[in-house]
Amino acid sequence: MVCGARRGPNCVYMENGKQRLIVGLGNPESDYADTRHNMGFACVRELARRHEVKVDRKRWRSLVGRSEKQGLWFVLPQTYMNLSGEAVARALKDTGLSPADTWVVYDELDLPMCRMRIRRGGSGAGHNGVLSLITSLGTDEFVRFRVGIGKPARKGAGRNYVLGRFTKAEAERLPHVISGVADALELALDEGVERAMDRYNRAGALGCEELA
Secondary structure, three states, X not given: OOOOOOOHHHOOOOHHHOOEEEEEOOOOOHHHOOEHHHHHHHHHHHHHHHOOOOOOEEEOOEEEEEEOOOOEXXXXXXXXXXXXXXXXXXXXXXXXXXXXXEEEEEEEOOOOEOOEEEEEOOOOOOOHHHHHHHHHHOOOOOEEEEEEOOOOOOOOOHHXXXXXXXXXXXXXXXXXXXXXXXXXXXXXXXXXXXXXXXXXXXXXXXXXXXXX
């Protein structure tokens, strides 16, 4: 069945019987809800919303949602960023899925706002959540959806920057970014990760002007 972007809950994505664990990285607690470091949470929640899935079950030290028909698990680790891998490892153990079946969405300092990059494998590039996944899973072979948040103007201010809230200019672009990332995830589910790479690993793909 060809679903296409944004077709919603009637699509079945279990290509060749494959299920997917879709993980959004972020920090729990309301204090962090609207920070740059929680971009992964926001994008995965949007994808789940489109498919009428509530991500509210407590399991694997995470908030979890499940679409049985679509073969999708939505997982938001509640361990804080630097222990995200422990939560994901528990989820993979219980579901019987592999790291290769795992797609991880997270914020990326090395990309400007309104850019994303999809890739398989690679280093953690200093992102504590991704480094935790590599350590806990024993491999880097999972798919990453890296969502740009830009860099702070002052060198060495990275921690405060990622835990800070979006500026007015960033907030105006945020709905385009979140919607575009969810579109990319749906395209990857429907037509494959390589097709999503071709479409979204380029400037302008998220439909908003980049911020330097």
